Amino acid sequence: ADALGKHRSFVTQISSPAYTIPIPSKHLPSIFSVCHFSQAERDQFMAAYHQAHPGKAPAASGPRKTRHVSLIVPDFGDDRQNAALDRAINDFIQKITSIAGKGSG
Secondary structure: OOOOOOOHHHHHHHHOOOOOOOOOHHHHHHHHHHOOOOHHHHHHHHHHHHHHOOOOOOOOOOOOOOOOOOOOOOOOOOHHHHHHHHHHHHHHHHHHHHHHHHHOO
């Protein structure tokens, strides 16, 4: 959930067979990285993904190289404050990476 910038319930939904919505393709490179999928495992996953969700897989341009970064932050002892800090950090990361992405194209 942290690597995707999402709440844990998102991971529950995308990993549950009760939900038919595919994992958003933009999250696949991060999932492959965090889960340490080998190339063979990625290929096998993508074959199953294509079969289960025709037309929903990412373009064949190849996975975007990603890396996982962990932070240690204070626990405010309040779920709302902790969630607000998590959102602020994720928003900051999204903004920085979108700026970096615009400069690399």
